[in-house]
Amino acid sequence: MSKLKVAVLISGRGSNLKALLDACDTPNFPAEIVHVISNKKTAKGLRYAEEYGVPYEVISHKDFATRADFDMELHEHIKKSGAEFICLAGFMRVLSNKFVDLWKDKVVNIHPSLLPSFKGVDTHKQALECGVKYHGCTVHFVVPDIDSGPIIVQEVVPVLDDDTEETLGARCLEKEHIAYRRALRTIAEKKYKIEGNKVITWG
């Protein structure tokens, strides 16, 4: 069976990109990363694309007058790369409705909380302030609403009494890497269906 060709969009550190590159490097993994794009030229994660020999480029949102213009440039470059699917991995830009429509059900994102709790930024701080006992991460399909969309995988971590944003964030990040790998496998093997806001998986 041919592998699902994936583009990964990043803005920074790139640890989730690295987790996906490692996953794709394991025997019989059903996906391959064919392109990496960062909207920031300083993104440390670009070094992983370089290391793994995956074509990469920077497309800075600052070079475009509007969000729509930037998104259409992204769209063109992703299409040209041959990618059929997009993983957002710490890509800190909101995508326009037009882009989301063009890639309907073909874009997933990882978010550092158990959605629908703690949307937006500073999710570990939000969790600590809220006093929840469990926190985690979510891989979900991207829809026009921010940090929403059908959930594919969630991973949970306990919140400890002496947790700081840093300790909780680090525990969560380990789970993110596991969750993203699992989600991409499920997607690439086509062992899922989307029913309304729900993703049903099997296998």
Ligand code: GAR
């Ligand atoms: C990750 O924690 C990811 O969940 C988060 O940014 C971080 C990127 O880390 N994404 C969001 O907050 C998106 N709303 P990484 O660059 O090391 O993968």
